[in-house]
Amino acid sequence: MQSLTRIPLVDLKAQYRCIKPEVDAALQTVLESAAFINGPAVAEFEQAFAAFCQVRYAVGVASGTAALQLALKGLGIGSGDEVITVAHTFCATAEAIEHVGARPVFVDIDPSTYTLDPNLVERAITPRTRAILPVHLYGLPAGMDAINEIAAAHGLYVVEDAAQAHGARYKGRTVGALGHVACFSFYPGKNLGAYGDAGAVTTNDPELALRVAALRDHGRMISADGKRAKYEHELVGYGERLDTLQAAILQVKLRHLPDWTCARRQIAQTYRQALASCSALTLPCEPEGYEGVYHLFVVRTPYRDALRQYMREHGIETGVHYPIPLHLQRAFAHLGYKQGDLPCTEQAAREVLSLPIYPELSEGDVQRVIDIVLSFFASR
Ligand SMILES: Cc1ncc(COP(=O)(O)O)c(C=O)c1O
Numbered sequence: 591m592q593s594l595t596r597i598p599l600v601d602l603k604a605q606y607r608c609i610k611p612e613v614d615a616a617l618q619t620v621l622e623s624a625a626f627i628n629g630p631a632v633a634e635f636e637q638a639f640a641a642f643c644q645v646r647y648a649v650g651v652a653s654g655t656a657a658l659q660l661a662l663k664g665l666g667i668g669s670g671d672e673v674i675t676v677a678h679t680f681c682a683t684a685e686a687i688e689h690v691g692a693r694p695v696f697v698d699i700d701p702s703t704y705t706l707d708p709n710l711v712e713r714a715i716t717p718r719t720r721a722i723l724p725v726h727l728y729g730l731p732a733g734m735d736a737i738n739e740i741a742a743a744h745g746l747y748v749v750e751d752a753a754q755a756h757g758a759r760y761k762g763r764t765v766g767a768l769g770h771v772a773c774f775s776f777y778p779g780k781n782l783g784a785y786g787d788a789g790a791v792t793t794n795d796p797e798l799a800l801r802v803a804a805l806r807d808h809g810r811m812i813s814a815d816g817k818r819a820k821y822e823h824e825l826v827g828y829g830e831r832l833d834t835l836q837a838a839i840l841q842v843k844l845r846h847l848p849d850w851t852c853a854r855r856q857i858a859q860t861y862r863q864a865l866a867s868c869s870a871l872t873l874p875c876e877p878e879g880y881e882g883v884y885h886l887f888v889v890r891t892p893y894r895d896a897l898r899q900y901m902r903e904h905g906i907e908t909g910v911h912y913p914i915p916l917h918l919q920r921a922f923a924h925l926g927y928k929q930g931d932l933p934c935t936e937q938a939a940r941e942v943l944s945l946p947i948y949p950e951l952s953e954g955d956v957q958r959v960i961d962i963v964l965s966f967f968a969s970r
Pocket of ligand 1: 653654655656679680682683725751753754774775776777787788789
């Protein structure tokens with residue numbers, strides 16, 4: 591039998607091959623200009639990304655983690671404050687809250703969407719709560735109407751963790767414009783990924799945008815004419831600028847993102863139709879009015895570990911996002927949570943499995959993934 595090639599979870603080399611001439615030319619322009627720090631590509635990308643998210647401002651920063659930290663800091667959230675979020679996410683969501691001196695307060699997820707359950711938020715609010723931080727996990731927007739309503743009723747900020755959801759839509763609006771401020775990651779494997787670390791903060795609030803722009807660059811304020819004073823520091827800031835080379839790459843890739851998102855949605859649709867008959871498998875849902883961008887295609891099953899092993903044996907790489915919820919991680923032990931506190935989160939951690947999905951995944955390989963999943967369940 592002819593040995594089949596391995597199907598990875600994501601294939602960044604395939605994507606680079608498709609856009610190599612454009613990326614190489616963009617890099618060449620930066621290299622020849624030698625404008626490596628705060629070069630023109632940064633502001634150009636920021637404008638394009640703000641337009642893409644349908645917001646007034648996008649501020650490029652060094653990573654998604656920096657975006658979260660600077661957004662919280664820019665809102666004045668710090669010591670003694672609480673921020674309500676989820677434990678079913680990448681650790682950076684809660685790390686950023688800790689790093690500004692605030693306390694993450696974890697609430698459970700809605701098991702059908704894997705995002706913050708708005709019904710549980712109100713009982714987690716205390717006099718110290720300053721913000722709600724939903725995560726648009728796997729590329730599906732959180733239930734933003736209910737979250738925004740609660741936030742408005744209690745005078746709280748809403749900070750979107752949009753690291754996995756570039757271009758996702760919620761009731762006709764784009765992720766990044768659904769709260770007070772949103773935080774994006776351009777980690778290489780993201781739907782819009784740089785070739786290194788990068789991120790952005792988006793907002794419609796001009797003062798917040800200025801503060802975040804200053805915080806990322808050692809507290810230097812940008813004046814109305816766009817100039818920075820080199821040795822005047824208004825705030826105690828950070829070295830968390832968006833690298834110009836990364837901005838140039840992101841500019842190129844942003845132009846392709848709508849097509850890539852269509853391709854992801856098409857693959858998701860094919861998986862959904864083909865796997866619908868598997869009763870032991872729960873497929874990702876997309877509630878009415880939501881348009882996910884399928885950063886990950888996540889199924890769940892009580893047989894997760896056996897299915898994962900079977901797929902590995904058949905040359906198909908899968909992922910688990912995420913196997914240990916944040917409230918049970920040693921890093922957050924000081925918060926005092928225990929097993930059983932967030933039952934839906936804990937069950938998801940035991941059962942979720944991410945299947946390969948990326949725009950360049952061929953129809954043949956999608957079919958191979960489907961065949962292997964079906965054959966696993968047929969043999970049970
Ligand atoms: C949900 C979520 N939040 C935050 C981050 C942090 O982004 P970065 O890795 O760019 O710092 C990531 C990405 O890894 C993420 O998936």
